[in-house]
Amino acid sequence: MSEKHEIDVQDGTEKRDVNQYDLLTEHEKELLELEARLNAELDAKLLANPNKHPTAIYFILPNEFGERFCYYGVQPNLNKYFRDITGMDPTAAKVYSTTFTMLAYFFPLIGAAVSDSFLGKWWTIISFSIVYLIGMILLTVFAVPGLLGPVGTVSRGLTFLPMIIIALGTGGIKPCVSSHGGDQYLPSQELAKDRFFSLFYVSINVGGLLTQFIVPLIADKPCLGLETCYTYGFLLPTIVFFLALVVFAIGHRWYRIVPPLGEFLPWKAVKAATLAMGRYRKASPAEREAKGHWLNFAEAEYGAVFVDEVRDFGLVLVPIVFPMSFCWMLYNQNSNEWANQYYLMNGALFGRNSKVLQVQFSIINTILIIILVPILAYVVYPFCERRGWNFTLTRRMGVGYFLVILSFALSAGINKSVENAYLSAGRKMEDATKNDGMYCEECISGWAQFPQWFILTLGECMFSPTGVQFMYVEAGRQFRAVSTSFWLVAVSFGSVWITIFDPAMVEAGIDSTTRNWIYSGVGLGGLVLYCIAAYYYTPRKARISINEPSRLAKEAEYALMKQ
The missing domain is CATH 1.20.1250.20 (MFS general substrate transporter like domains)
Incomplete structure (x- = not known):
């Protein structure tokens, strides 16, 4: 629940109160009211104990541990697995294992789209976890010697099929779990939230540490007529992930639920930018000067705050996604x-x-x-x-x-x-x-x-x-x-x-x-x-907003975070 928060803002010579709630569009207000109704009981408990971690995180952290245990039980072993089972040469094994990593980190776009537009974070995590589990079961079964053909000559396509399913599953989960954990805290619980993200990072690395030690020991033992045992090596992460999924599902009654926005934000941003650009090109010099930034031409349909955040989003992507x-x-x-x-x-x-x-x-x-x-x-x-x-x-x-x-x-x-x-x-x-x-x-x-x-x-x-x-x-x-x-x-x-x-x-x-x-x-x-x-990047906090409502909303946001 996002609280109404009034701040004093100096507007020329007039001092007035600004309500953050009034700066939202009608759709944003509806979502905020729905979120407040869904989480009223949990929010009251959080307000009563603001320095205490929500019960929900004790179901989220084990889930992240299990998912990372599963992922790192598979990914580091793929290079060797592809060479041993399919007979790939080093370059082919490198390309196939790298392609899996590529897909696992590309599919978060799909997870974010499904979460934002339709299912919300909880149902998205559950749905893609089931897909993930199916992929792990197939990987485990396909690793049985002789099932798909003689060892060293197994079809690359069949070997890689479970990897596509696993990549879709883990990719769908990735953008949702950490943000779902962050959703369990109120805006004023910044310190507790910071501690949660530290615990979250620890759970990732503990899961990865254990699986990278245990799974290779299993996979390197003789079994089923081979000198290696990938079948049992992959079976353990599958079981751990299943248990983690069960724990996460049990915690549903304790989760704060943030309703889906109803639209995938990147696509909404593209539509807003396209509309604004079209109008900007047709506008007269006087109209351009009156609007200021070209994105403000989409302000009426998409809201002043949203178009400013579109600008911020674009500026974040420039120095990060491509160079990094x-x-x-x-x-x-x-x-x-x-x-x-x-x-x-x-x-x-x-x-x-x-x-x-x-x-x-x-x-x-x-x-x-x-x-x-x-x-x-x-x-x-x-x-x-x-x-x-x-x-x-x-x-x-x-x-x-x-x-x-x-x-x-x-x-x-x-x-x-x-x-x-x-x-x-x-x-x-x-x-x-x-x-x-x-x-x-x-x-x-x-x-x-x-x-x-x-x-x-x-x-x-x-x-x-x-x-x-x-x-x-x-x-x-x-x-x-x-x-x-x-x-x-x-x-x-x-x-x-x-x-x-x-x-x-x-x-x-x-x-x-x-x-x-x-x-x-x-x-x-x-x-x-x-x-x-x-070098040329200006941090958001110091960046001048492109319109007055977004400036006021940003001031209200940063003031709320200081509470």
């Missing part, structure tokens, strides 16, 4: 390009008789996230603030982006030595996955990857959580959930670049080391674009 997609292009390869590198290294990290698989070694990323995020949030950023260093959100993302490029350059720097040492040991490139985690005296130790993992994770901790925060605080009230989905689209675009560049470079005969250097250079070009966009 090149950062994600590099980051998304840690589960395939770095995996392929690790297969060529000595995986006996704790002595000759030890065996550390690549997916197990990659949990360094999750462990470091759990360590570094609190250090940055509670030590580094406050230290910079106390010293008067203006370490803004855009600057944090820029530094994080640079560190990701540096980590990839380090990987490229050692790659040729890794390959030469592997070949000098008498091993064949086509047997790389079979040597995953095995002892090899002549090979370079897998620990050589630790510096690149540390730098990558530090960069991730600076640009990824900050990017989500940026998309939330820099978008208008109506666009915050949609902005989150477009942040995920940037991740998807990063995977698109890989599926375009990698096959082309392989076909051109470019070796893996040179490819890595080329990727680093492309990423550096993206960073330059980002820095230019960020």
Whole structure:
């Protein structure tokens, strides 16, 4: 429920009260009144205990834990799974696993559209979770040896079919769960809400940490006549996700429900912008001067506040989605390009008789996230603030982006030595996955990857959580959930670049080391674009509104958040 909040506004020489409710369109008022009726009892309890977490989050957090346990139980294993089960070569396995990641981060647009337009967040999460579960069941069954044909010759299309369904399921959920959690709090509960998002991030990483340790142990054991056991390895995440879905469904009576808007906001924004542009072109110079900003020509149909938020939404997308997609292009390869590198290294990290698989070694990323995020949030950023260093959100993302490029350059720097040492040991490139985690005296130790993992994770901790925060605080009230989905689209675009560049470079005969250097250079070009966009970006709080009603609404919004 959004409260009526009156503030004093100086309008020329006249001082008057402004009611935030009066600045809404009729449709927005109807939705607000419906939300108040649906949640009256829960809101009264929240107002009575504003510093206490709503009961609802104790059903939302386990759901996020289970979903991430499931996703990271599958995604890091795909590169090896595709090579072992279908007989794909390294490039094909990389393209297919990257395509899955691309789809998983593109389908949030569909989830956001369904949630905003028809079902609302709760029903959208339930519906797409069922789709997700069907995909996991198919993946588990299809991994049974011999079911789809002899191992190593299985149809790529059939193998990838469950991945499309899983991507649709997880993508549909992604833009809804965190915003559904945020909906459980009233606007005045900013501190409690901040703590929730911290807990939410922890649940993501705990789920990812456990599954990346447990699932590879299961998948690497002999079963069903094979030396590997992907069937049982994928069965565990399926069961965990099912239980998480049940827990989430049970919590329905405790959820605050925010009614769907009835229209997909990006499409509504496109219609408003198209209408405004058409009228602006036909308007006289005097009419243009009277309206001010060209988007104000759609003010009568869409409301003054909405058209200003359309402007804000567009300005958020410019410095984020396209330039940052090149950062994600590099980051998304840690589960395939770095995996392929690790297969060529000595995986006996704790002595000759030890065996550390690549997916197990990659949990360094999750462990470091759990360590570094609190250090940055509670030590580094406050230290910079106390010293008067203006370490803004855009600057944090820029530094994080640079560190990701540096980590990839380090990987490229050692790659040729890794390959030469592997070949000098008498091993064949086509047997790389079979040597995953095995002892090899002549090979370079897998620990050589630790510096690149540390730098990558530090960069991730600076640009990824900050990017989500940026998309939330820099978008208008109506666009915050949609902005989150477009942040995920940037991740998807990063995977698109890989599926375009990698096959082309392989076909051109470019070796893996040179490819890595080329990727680093492309990423550096993206960073330059980002820095230019960020330099000219004005934060929403300091940005002049394009009309008077939106200025008053923004003042009321920021005043309400300070309560």
